[in-house]
Amino acid sequence: MHELTGILDKNGLIFAFLLVGFIMYLSYFISKRLTNHTIPGAAIAISVGLIIAYFGGEKGVASVPAFSGMAILGGSMMRDFSIVGTAMGASFSEIKKTGLVGLLCLVLGTVLAFFVGGTIGFLMGYTDAKSFATIGGGACTFIVGPITGGAVGASSEVIAISIAIGVIKSILVTISTPFVAKRMGIDNPQTAMIFGGIVGSTSGVSAGLAATDIRLVPYGALTATFHTAMGCLLCPSLLYFLVEYWLR
């Protein structure tokens, strides 16, 4: 037993390939046999991932040494690399069609999430401008929250909450997208881009779209990454100054 864990520790990434392959196989099997494809296999696989993460620690299942390779396979380097790869399936003419509306989505989505998030935080007792802005940033994505918090000098407790908000949003988007996609009309590149631009959570949007229709991933992911950029740009500056002015 001890020998086996030693080998797994040393071959973390290889073990992660095996493990994820197993999860994928199991999930697609369940999707086909038990739900007759109504719940996409990818959605089940992602949910399985989240469930086993719950039993881990700070780094999810990767907190257990034998599973440390999962943090490499699922780390930001691999994620960004494979997400850029999905761009091979995107056509530039489709992106041009959305053009200006896409840009509008980035601004609208950021401002909406910022104020909805900040206001609820305000009602729950986080009434200073710094906390408002950080919680509002977290409502954009879990990257915008801590960047905003760091820039305006919010407390570490509020920054932790803002990360939690972003992660919850990303989990919610991941799980719910396949079920709400039809109702929102997400079946073509244009609406996928609008969806990505407004919702923003890159991991949530692209995982959700992957579970809905893999061909839509590059379009949603493209605008979603710029949403995070827009959030990092607006939340600690213009939006923070506005809130500070109002709350004074």
Place this chain on the structure above:
Amino acid sequence: MKIYGVAILAGCSLVGHILGDRLGAIFNLKGNLGGVGFAMLLLILLNDYCKKNQLLKPETESGILFWSSMYIPVVVAMSATQNVKAALSGGWAALLVGIFATLACYLLVPVVAKIAKK
């Protein structure tokens, strides 16, 4: 060779990251502003150009497509390494803000989609 495709993908990724970092530095932020987005745009434009001039060999392309098809497995690994416990123990504030922010965004999507169609 497949490695050519992987190398092209790596090149686009790195250039995108550099652009994102530079943009972040301009606005005095530690983070990377849209690096992945720039990388994707770069690859899309390159792919468009290569298709028009028939420069991309199927073998090269398959090197990129392999990594693109690894996306879902990578996301599964990513979700397995999230701090789910902390997200759930972030308290009611985190849960409520997360839910309402997501809902608000969802409601806005069909509205904008309708405007875009006109």
